[in-house]
Amino acid sequence: MLGDLHWTTSLSSTSENGIRIRGYDLVELIGTVPFPSVLYLLYTGELPTPPIAKLIDAIMVASIDHGPGAPSALAARTAASGGAPLGAAAAAGLLTLGKFHGAAVQDAMEAIRQVVDSSAQMDLDRAADTVVAEWRQAGRRIAGFGHRQHKRQDPRLERLFELAREANVPGNHLRAARAIQDALTRATGKELPINIDGALAAILGEIGFPVTLSNALFIVARLTGILAHAHEEITTMPPMRRIDPVDFGYAGPANRELQIAN
Numbered sequence: 001m002l003g004d005l006h007w008t009t010s011l012s013s014t015s016e017n018g019i020r021i022r023g024y025d026l027v028e029l030i031g032t033v034p035f036p037s038v039l040y041l042l043y044t045g046e047l048p049t050p051p052i053a054k055l056i057d058a059i060m061v062a063s064i065d066h067g068p069g070a071p072s073a074l075a076a077r078t079a080a081s082g083g084a085p086l087g088a089a090a091a092a093g094l095l096t097l098g099k100f101h102g103a104a105v106q107d108a109m110e111a112i113r114q115v116v117d118s119s120a121q122m123d124l125d126r127a128a129d130t131v132v133a134e135w136r137q138a139g140r141r142i143a144g145f146g147h148r149q150h151k152r153q154d155p156r157l158e159r160l161f162e163l164a165r166e167a168n169v170p171g172n173h174l175r176a177a178r179a180i181q182d183a184l185t186r187a188t189g190k191e192l193p194i195n196i197d198g199a200l201a202a203i204l205g206e207i208g209f210p211v212t213l214s215n216a217l218f219i220v221a222r223l224t225g226i227l228a229h230a231h232e233e234i235t236t237m238p239p240m241r242r243i244d245p246v247d248f249g250y251a252g253p254a255n256r257e258l259q260i261a262n
Contacts, residue, residue, distance in 0.1 A: 011042060022046075036060050039220065043213050051167035052207055056217070058163050059200055062156045063218045065225030066196075068248055071096040072222060073229040080233035081241055089230035090223060097215075099143060102222055105214040108144025108201035111135065115176040116205070128179035132187050144177070144198025145184055153193045160199050169206035177202035 012021050019026040022041050029038055033047065036057040040048045048056060068077065076093030084092065097103040111131060118127035135142050161174055177194050184192045194202070197218070204214050 010045070039217075043210065043216060055163050055167050055203065055207070058160060059203065059217050060221040062160055063196060063200070063221035065222070065228070068229060069245055071101050072226050074243060074245055076226045076230040077233040077237075077243055080230045081237065081239055081243060083239060084230075086227065086230055086234065089234070090227050093226035093230065094219065094223060097219060097222070099141075102197070102218055103215045104143035104197040105200045105204065105218055106211060108142070108198045109205050109211050109214050111142045111144070111180060112173050112176045112198075112201050112205055113211075115180060116172045119172075119176065124175060124179045125182070128176065128183035129186065132180065132183040136187060142180065142184065144201050145181055145194060146190075146192035152191060154195050154199065156196055157194055157199050160203060164203045164206060167207075169203070171206070173202040173205035 010022070012019065014020075021029065021038065022045055024041070024047075033041075034053065034057065037048055037053045040046075040053070040056050047053075065073075067073065072093040075096045076089045079092035080086075080089035099107060115124070115127045115131050118130060121127075122130070132142065164174060165171070177198055181192065181194050181198075184190075200218060201214065204217070
């Protein structure tokens with residue numbers, strides 16, 4: 001006998017006549033609440049306020065793609081070139097996300113939160129220096145800082161932090177992230193700017209997003225880009241080609257300005 005196999009979930013429920021997400025009727029959400037806000041609802045249990053909804057949307061846009069040279073895009077293209085269908089090729093790309101690419105937000109949140117907590121007993125710069133020294137002594141890499149292409153500053157950072165400030169977040173995690181950046185420079189002699197993982201870690205820390213789900217927003221957003229790369233490979237490239245990870249060009253539309261309709 002297997003015994004009682006009954007179990008419960010707080011995420012969703014279905015019946016003959018409807019579907020509910022965290023108690024909300026899915027039909028009422030359709031066409032009313034944007035996808036990033038429903039994602040936030042599913043992950044946290046509550047719908048975001050309008051400023052937080054805008055911030056979550058911005059995080060996902062900022063994370064959507066970083067060119068064909070990213071490991072996840074290359075892996076998806078390689079699988080697609082071998083004949084894998086779209087979903088399988090995308091899965092190959094997702095499997096590359098890890099502590100050095102795309103799934104470092106949770107580790108970055110840990111370091112930033114440690115600095116925030118320590119700054120209650122000492123000034124922020126000293127707290128950052130202490131945390132950096134402790135992590136380096138333990139042989140731990142502080143995720144969320146440094147980028148192989150954006151050597152001085154990630155172009156996404158300031159816009160994301162600007163939106164965070166517009167959402168009236170306290171700012172402790174944003175300041176802690178900048179303090180860690182400066183502390184790393186003092187400790188290593190190298191410029192290690194806040195990257196997208198560090199930016200997301202700071203912002204998600206500000207809004208109290210679940211730490212154990214902190215990589216999820218990047219993963220969901222980047223899957224969109226991975227699918228696009230896999231689809232392009234399947235539909236426009238010869239099969240079984242040698243995919244050079246650095247020798248590639250761009251053949252899409254020329255630079256253009258965004259036109260916002262009033």
